Amino acid sequence: MKINVLRTDLAEAVNNVSRAVSNKASIPALEGILLKAYGSKLSISGYDLEIGIVTNIDATIQEQGEVVVSSKLFSEIVRKLPEEVVCIETDDRMITYITSGQADYQIVGMSSVEYPDLPKFEENENFEIKAEILRDMIKSTVYAVSDNNAKPIYTGSLFDISDKTFKIVAIDGYRMAIRKEEIDSDTNTQFVVPGKTQHEILKLINDDDINVNISVGQRHILFKIEEYSVISRLIEGTFLDYNSTIPKTSKTDVVINTRSLISSVDRMALLNNDKIQSPVRCSFTSEGIHLSCTSAVGKANDKIAVDVLGEDVEIGFNNRYLLDALRNADTDEVKIILNGSLSPMIITPVKGDSFVSLVVPMRLSNG
Numbered sequence: 001m002k003i004n005v006l007r008t009d010l011a012e013a014v015n016n017v018s019r020a021v022s023n024k025a026s027i028p029a030l031e032g033i034l035l036k037a038y039g040s041k042l043s044i045s046g047y048d049l050e051i052g053i054v055t056n057i058d059a060t061i062q063e064q065g066e067v068v069v070s071s072k073l074f075s076e077i078v079r080k081l082p083e084e085v086v087c088i089e090t091d092d093r094m095i096t097y098i099t100s101g102q103a104d105y106q107i108v109g110m111s112s113v114e115y116p117d118l119p120k121f122e123e124n125e126n127f128e129i130k131a132e133i134l135r136d137m138i139k140s141t142v143y144a145v146s147d148n149n150a151k152p153i154y155t156g157s158l159f160d161i162s163d164k165t166f167k168i169v170a171i172d173g174y175r176m177a178i179r180k181e182e183i184d185s186d187t188n189t190q191f192v193v194p195g196k197t198q199h200e201i202l203k204l205i206n207d208d209d210i211n212v213n214i215s216v217g218q219r220h221i222l223f224k225i226e227e228y229s230v231i232s233r234l235i236e237g238t239f240l241d242y243n244s245t246i247p248k249t250s251k252t253d254v255v256i257n258t259r260s261l262i263s264s265v266d267r268m269a270l271l272n273n274d275k276i277q278s279p280v281r282c283s284f285t286s287e288g289i290h291l292s293c294t295s296a297v298g299k300a301n302d303k304i305a306v307d308v309l310g311e312d313v314e315i316g317f318n319n320r321y322l323l324d325a326l327r328n329a330d331t332d333e334v335k336i337i338l339n340g341s342l343s344p345m346i347i348t349p350v351k352g353d354s355f356v357s358l359v360v361p362m363r364l365s366n367g
Helices: 007-020 071-080 131-139 195-204 258-269 319-327
Strands: 002-006 032-038 041-047 051-058 060-063 065-070 085-090 095-100 103-108 125-130 156-162 165-171 175-182 189-194 211-216 220-225 228-233 252-257 280-285 288-295 298-304 308-310 313-317 333-338 345-349 355-359
Touching (some): 002 007, 007 071, 007 195, 051 195, 065 071, 065 103, 071 103, 125 131, 131 165, 131 175, 131 211, 175 319, 189 195, 189 228, 195 220, 252 258, 258 280, 258 288, 258 319, 258 333, 319 355
Antiparallel strands (some): 002 060, 002 085, 032 065, 041 051, 085 095, 125 211, 156 165, 175 355, 211 220, 220 228, 252 308, 252 333, 280 288, 280 313, 288 298, 333 345, 345 355
């Protein structure tokens, strides 16, 4: 293989693709990235057996070929090269020569035969969605994906598509986030996408106006974002019937400015840290909302003057869980629905149902 490429194109592609590379793999080639030079394109792939990222960049190809190089070393070299044009050449022993200006490197490569093939799957469903919509939907729900592998199904989000409606649902046992959008697709399907994959999608969406093509198979999913292809395994298992977990009643209602409530909870959170997690106590009365927090380091109180409709209620929350839900609400005002001190808080838009967030309360002591 012998090629010339632009350093900025190469550095950006390698940086993105390297996020799918395993740091410690049983197969040495999986700690590398696969370079394939054919036609007028250089294909760059990273794959950790769960998620693969592939992209193509323009290249001047003098000799076609393939090689696997250390992801960490290659990305560091490319990032620090002095000139814009980079020459990459390999010999029969897979020694890879990298030259830019007066700087040159020789690094040990591996044969592409050592590199596992990315999954090929039979497509069951295919649809397109505007990048801006997909990004906003993932961003406003992925915070509620579980990081506990005891129940693997909840380390991903449910993508539920039916009747031209697309929902993303994430649950971790302490909170639930649902985001809904209307889409122009006749697809009817459900599948669970790993949280890690969703984070990679967020990083790759740089242009809100493009469309993202999504192909769904029995066990894998493929996202096409401009020149990038992201292939990921789907998580198998039975996802919770999320509709049945949303309380249908309402004993206490409040419409409140989102920023005001975030600021107040933030002030209470100053008394908590990684070692201390005292609940933020919220008292909803006809006089408004009284927030307080008592921990080993002190006490804090705050009040928000707002109309509270319905029954008085005192309820406690983990400040981080409550803040996550509020910060990912995309409206200036939110509606809060309560059904007593032990039932989850429901956060919705004042009008419509584009999102629903549930936060499970903490038990309060009598003090």
